[in-house]
């Protein structure tokens with residue numbers, strides 16, 4: 001048997017480290033906003049932007065040049081102290097460099113020792129299997145003990161390789177530190193040998209075509225979503241483990257419509273949020289990952305019609321039962337969480 005015993009699973013991995021969480025904190029995480037922390041100009045915007053995002057992330061990995069890794073790490077620690085993240089309810093995360101890089105060890109030790117009180121989640125890139133999570137888990141526990149932290153730091157894994165995809169269930173279940181998983185479509189595409197140079201989104205050549213028309217007229221065709229399988233599988237792995245799934249990056253910053261559509265598909269399939277790489281993507285994520293007011297009003301009608309969640313009811317011509325009650329509860333609970341943060345949406349959800 002290679003699994004830990006149920007009792008040991010929830011024991012701290014180092015003497016003096018905080019006990020792992022049994023349940024994830026319930027937080028609104030519609031967008032994880034990526035900041036390049038080595039750029040003084042962008043870092044200076046952090047305090048003003050902090051209240052407008054659900055999660056702010058200091059990125060230390062890809063997109064940060066090799067000669068700016070130390071500056072980015074120092075900038076991340078500065079960001080940790082630029083805002084009262086814990087007090088004001090915006091998540092503060094950092095994406096560190098991969099485990100096999102020359103920067104991982106220092107990224108994690110500096111963050112935990114110097115910014116651990118503010119840091120909610122460490123995002124681990126290119127996770128291949130549970131062994132990566134186990135290594136980081138033990139290392140962070142040692143550092144948490146040294147820093148005297150009382151609240152454990154959580155982990156978020158990015159799926160960026162075929163192996164990571166094939167082992168997504170094992171990764172999701174690897175540790176009580178696991179908070180969620182995001183898709184990493186650029187690295188994943190390269191590793192799978194997909195033939196695309198895009199970061200997420202569709203591709204004009206990936207389509208289905210109608211059968212031939214008898215009159216020989218042109219056949220209609222439509223683009224399909226090359227990420228559908230990957231996202232659906234990631235959602236199942238995450239929800240099995242009681243953690244959250246996230247879309248990831250959409251790299252065509254200028255194509256706001258395609259960005260919105262990709263985000264919406266991920267939201268409908270079960271994702272809790274996405275990444276925003278540019279300020280323009282924050283509003284899109286906020287809109288898409290907050291439930292539609294009409295859906296919320298309908299969901300609440302279902303809950304009101306079946307107060308104990310059982311039986312059958314007809315609402316607006318549609319059959320409702322125990323299962324639709326659960327669907328309605330997902331939407332209503334999310335609306336409650338959004339309403340705490342957004343007074344306009346709170347009003348829209350209360351209408352009707």
Ligand SMILES: CC(C)(COP(=O)(O)OP(=O)(O)OC[C@H]1O[C@@H](n2cnc3c(N)ncnc32)[C@H](O)[C@@H]1OP(=O)(O)O)[C@@H](O)C(=O)NCCC(=O)NCCSC(=O)C[C@](C)(O)C(=O)O
Nearest residue numbers: 034035036042059062063184185186187188249277278279
């Ligand atoms: C794309 C870039 C270069 C365009 O940056 P730009 O300066 O050319 O854009 P802009 O439209 O001119 O910017 C307008 C204003 O917004 C600011 N701004 C712009 N971006 C941000 C931001 N993020 N946060 C806060 N402010 C931002 C920018 O500084 C400027 O301010 P100004 O009007 O005062 O001059 C820039 O947006 C950026 O660096 N974004 C983050 C990129 C990033 O983190 N990439 C890595 C994540 S994706 C990934 O890693 C893949 C994955 C998972 O690994 C895998 O699929 O494998």
Ligand SMILES: [Mg+2]
Nearest residue numbers: 062160184187
């Ligand atoms: Mg990547």
